[in-house]
Amino acid sequence: MQSRRLHHGSVLIETLVLLPVFLLLVFGVLDFARLLWTDLVLRHALAETGRYAMVHGSSAPTPATLADLRNVYLAATRSIDETQLTLQAVPDWSTGSTPGARVRLEASYEFLFLWDFLPAPSVTLTHNVLVDVTQ
Numbered sequence: 001m002q003s004r005r006l007h008h009g010s011v012l013i014e015t016l017v018l019l020p021v022f023l024l025l026v027f028g029v030l031d032f033a034r035l036l037w038t039d040l041v042l043r044h045a046l047a048e049t050g051r052y053a054m055v056h057g058s059s060a061p062t063p064a065t066l067a068d069l070r071n072v073y074l075a076a077t078r079s080i081d082e083t084q085l086t087l088q089a090v091p092d093w094s095t096g097s098t099p100g101a102r103v104r105l106e107a108s109y110e111f112l113f114l115w116d117f118l119p120a121p122s123v124t125l126t127h128n129v130l131v132d133v134t135q
Contacts, residue, residue: 031114038080038111039125045076046107049087050129053105057097057133066093073107084110101133 052072056064064072070087077085089096090104097103108126115121 027115035111035113035123038109041077041080042107042109042125043127045073046105046127046129048076049073049107050105050131053089053093053097053103053131054133055135057099057101057135059099060135063097064093069093069105080109084112097133099133099135103131103133105129105131 049069049072053064053069056062056068066087066089069089073087074082074085085107086109087105087107090106091101093103106126106128108124111123111125113121113123
């Protein structure tokens with residue numbers, strides 16, 4: 001009878017020791033998956049924005065501004081915190097969006113991990129796409 005109580009006590013201690021390690025591993029994997037998902041969403045959104053910029057240059061019937069490109073980018077990233085998001089054009093979109101011009105759209109996003117105890121609480125995801133303006 002007494003050996004049974006000791007056995008139950010050792011199971012409790014083993015659980016208390018291993019449970020935090022297991023939970024840390026599980027939530028770490030989930031947070032890393034969230035990072036990869038966010039990266040894929042941002043890449044897709046920038047590709048969509050590049051396609052939009054390609055046909056909405058300065059000679060298009062409805063020329064786009066950088067604010068319009070940002071709105072297209074934000075529409076493709078609905079589930080992303082837009083305050084952490086930046087989008088810029090090199091050279092400047094207002095002067096470089098003539099037909100035949102090449103413009104590089106650069107986007108960056110500050111990804112925040114859910115856990116504050118990590119050595120790096122955030123990661124900056126940056127992507128760029130080269131656009132040949134056709135209109």
